[in-house]
Amino acid sequence: MRHSPASDTNRPGARNVGALMRLLGFTRPYLGRLVAALIALIVAAGSVLAFGQVIRVVVDSGLGTGSVEALNRSLVLFLAVVVLTAAAMMVRSYLLNWIGERVVADVRKAVFERALSLDVGFFETTRAGEIISRLTSDTALLQIVVGSTLAMSLRTSLLVIGGVIMLAVTSPGLTGLVLAGLPVVILPAWIIGRRVRRLSRASQDRIADVGAYVDEVIHGIRTVQAFCHEPIDSRRYGDQVEAAFSVAMRRSLSSATLSGVATLLTFGAIGVVLWMGGHQVLEGTLSGGELSAFLFYAIVVAGAVGSLSDLVGQLLRGAGASERLMELLEVQPAILPPERPQQLPKQAQGRIDLEGLRFVYPSRPGTAALDGLRLVVEPGERLALVGPSGAGKSTLFQLLLRFYDPNIGVIRFDGVDIRQVDPHALRSRIALVPQDPVIFGANAWENIRYGLDSVSDADVRKAAEAAHAADFLDRLPNGFDTYLGERGVRLSGGERQRIAIARTILRNPALLLLDEATSALDAESERLVQDALETLMQGRTSIVIAHRLATVRNADRILVIDQGRIVASGRHEELMREGGLYARLASLQFHEPESAVRPDLRPVAGQA
Numbered sequence: 001m002r003h004s005p006a007s008d009t010n011r012p013g014a015r016n017v018g019a020l021m022r023l024l025g026f027t028r029p030y031l032g033r034l035v036a037a038l039i040a041l042i043v044a045a046g047s048v049l050a051f052g053q054v055i056r057v058v059v060d061s062g063l064g065t066g067s068v069e070a071l072n073r074s075l076v077l078f079l080a081v082v083v084l085t086a087a088a089m090m091v092r093s094y095l096l097n098w099i100g101e102r103v104v105a106d107v108r109k110a111v112f113e114r115a116l117s118l119d120v121g122f123f124e125t126t127r128a129g130e131i132i133s134r135l136t137s138d139t140a141l142l143q144i145v146v147g148s149t150l151a152m153s154l155r156t157s158l159l160v161i162g163g164v165i166m167l168a169v170t171s172p173g174l175t176g177l178v179l180a181g182l183p184v185v186i187l188p189a190w191i192i193g194r195r196v197r198r199l200s201r202a203s204q205d206r207i208a209d210v211g212a213y214v215d216e217v218i219h220g221i222r223t224v225q226a227f228c229h230e231p232i233d234s235r236r237y238g239d240q241v242e243a244a245f246s247v248a249m250r251r252s253l254s255s256a257t258l259s260g261v262a263t264l265l266t267f268g269a270i271g272v273v274l275w276m277g278g279h280q281v282l283e284g285t286l287s288g289g290e291l292s293a294f295l296f297y298a299i300v301v302a303g304a305v306g307s308l309s310d311l312v313g314q315l316l317r318g319a320g321a322s323e324r325l326m327e328l329l330e331v332q333p334a335i336l337p338p339e340r341p342q343q344l345p346k347q348a349q350g351r352i353d354l355e356g357l358r359f360v361y362p363s364r365p366g367t368a369a370l371d372g373l374r375l376v377v378e379p380g381e382r383l384a385l386v387g388p389s390g391a392g393k394s395t396l397f398q399l400l401l402r403f404y405d406p407n408i409g410v411i412r413f414d415g416v417d418i419r420q421v422d423p424h425a426l427r428s429r430i431a432l433v434p435q436d437p438v439i440f441g442a443n444a445w446e447n448i449r450y451g452l453d454s455v456s457d458a459d460v461r462k463a464a465e466a467a468h469a470a471d472f473l474d475r476l477p478n479g480f481d482t483y484l485g486e487r488g489v490r491l492s493g494g495e496r497q498r499i500a501i502a503r504t505i506l507r508n509p510a511l512l513l514l515d516e517a518t519s520a521l522d523a524e525s526e527r528l529v530q531d532a533l534e535t536l537m538q539g540r541t542s543i544v545i546a547h548r549l550a551t552v553r554n555a556d557r558i559l560v561i562d563q564g565r566i567v568a569s570g571r572h573e574e575l576m577r578e579g580g581l582y583a584r585l586a587s588l589q590f591h592e593p594e595s596a597v598r599p600d601l602r603p604v605a606g607q608a
C-alpha cells in the first residue's frame, strides 16, 4: 500500500480518532504504569472534589461551632486531604510524562526504522521535509497529547461529572439555577475559543513558513551573495515575520478577550450564586459551610468546562499528528527480502547477467527508461557505459542495486536472480561510487569506515593511502580526527571522490559501480583520482558511467546506450572507426585536452 502523505493535520474525524487509538497501542508494554497513573489521576480528581467537603466541615464544624478543638480537627483533615492530593498529582504527573516520553521515543524509532526500510521510489514521491517534520514536530505534539492532554481531558471530565454531582448533593435548588445559566457562560467562551484555536494554527503555519525560508536562504547563501540577492531576501523575510507577527497579535487579542470575557462571566455567575445562596443562608435553609462548598464546586466545574474546549482542540491536533505518523508506519516497502532468500555463492565472482530488461519508472509510465536490455558481464570485466543524457545509464545502476525491480526481465548476480536474494546480501557485494560522493558529519575515520566498525584504524589508513586520500587528510588541522562534512571541513570534488574510493576499498566489493564525475578536476587531482580508481578496479568487475577518455580507452568493452537500448558495443578504437553516436559523444563528452580527440571528431556546429 502506497500513501501520498496528507498534509492537513487538523482534520477531525473518525480516521483521526482511529489513529489516536492505534497510538494508544504503543502504551501496551507499559500497562502497569498506565494503570498506576490512572489510579493516581482518579485519586487526585477525587481529592480535589473532597476539598469542597473539607471546606464545609471547616466552616460548619470548625468555625460554626466556635470550638477550637473542632477547628483543629477539621484543619488536620484539611491537611490530610492536601497531602493526599499533592502526592496523587505528583505520581500522576510523573508517570504520565514518563509514558508520554516513552511512547514518543518508541514511535520515533519505529517511524525512522520504517523510513529507512522504504524503497527509493517512496522518497521520490515524498519530500524529505515532510518525513523530517513527521519525526520532529508531529512526535513533539504527540508527547504533549499522550503525556498531558489525554490525562487532563480525563481528569477534567471527572471533575465536571463529579463536581456537578457534588453540586446537586450540596444544594439541588442552586444546582438547577447554575445549570440553567451555564450556556450563558459557556457559549461566548466557546465561540471566542474557536477563533483563538484557528488563529493559533494560522500563527504556527506562518512561523513554519519563516523557518522554511531561513532554511532555503542559509543553504543557498553562496548563490544569494553571488547574485546580490540579500536585500530581496531581507525584505521577503521581513514580510513573512510581519505576517507572523500580525497573526500572533490577532490571536493575542482574541485570547485576551477570551480570558476577560471568561473571567467576567464566571465571576459574575459566582456573584449571582453567592447572592442567592446568601439569601438562603440568611433564611436558614442553607448552612454557611454548604454555601462555601457549593461555591468551591461551582468554580471547579466552571474552570473544568472552560478548559475542556481547549483540550478537545489539542486532542484533535494530536490525533492529526498521530494519523500522519501512523500513515508512515503503515507504508509497505516495494522492495522486500523474499520469504526464503536464496544464498549468493560463498565465493563472490561479480558476474552479471541481464535478460530482456525493461523498466519504466512508476512516475513516468509513458516511457521506458530501459528497454529490452540483454547483457552478460564476465567476472573482472571492465565495462564502460556511454550514452547521451537521459539514456538510462544511472537507471541500470539503480536496478543492479535493486532499488527498483524491472517490469520485465531478470537480473542475475553470480547466477542468482537478485529478487530471490536478501537485498542486504546483494548490496554488500556491490559498491557504488557516485559522481558527487556524500561526506557525512563525522571525522575521516568514521567517513571511511562508514559502518564497518570492526575495521582497525591501521586498515582505514591503508585504504586511505591506496585511495591517495591519506596525504591530504594528514594535512587537515587534526589529521584523520578532523570533522568533515557540512559543518566541518569542506572538501574539494577530487578529495571527496578519493574518500569515497577509500570507503569502497575497505568494503572489497565484487562489483564496482562507478559514476565518473562530469566536472573536470585539475590535472594533479585527476591523476590521483585515476590512480586510486585503477587500484580499486583491480580484480573486480566494474561498470563505469564514463566521462573520461582514459576510462573508455582502458575499458574491456564499451556499451553505447541510447533511449534505454544498447545501440553499439566494442572497444574504443572500433567504435571510433564506426563513427556514429559513440564517435560523436566521444568528441563532446570526454574531458581531455582537445588534441586527445581526433580533429575530425570535434563537435560540428549544430551537430550536438
Ligand SMILES: Nc1ncnc2c1ncn2[C@@H]1O[C@H](COP(=O)(O)OP(=O)(O)OP(=O)(O)O)[C@@H](O)[C@H]1O
Binding pocket: 124, 361, 362, 363, 364, 369, 387, 388, 389, 390, 391, 392, 393, 394, 395, 396
Ligand atoms: N526517478 C525517476 N523517476 C522518473 N523518471 C526518471 C527517474 N530517474 C530518471 N528518470 C528518467 O529516466 C530516463 C533515464 O534516466 P537516467 O538517469 O538513467 O539517464 P542517464 O543516462 O544516467 O543520464 P545522465 O547521463 O544525464 O545522468 C530519463 O528520461 C530520465 O528523465
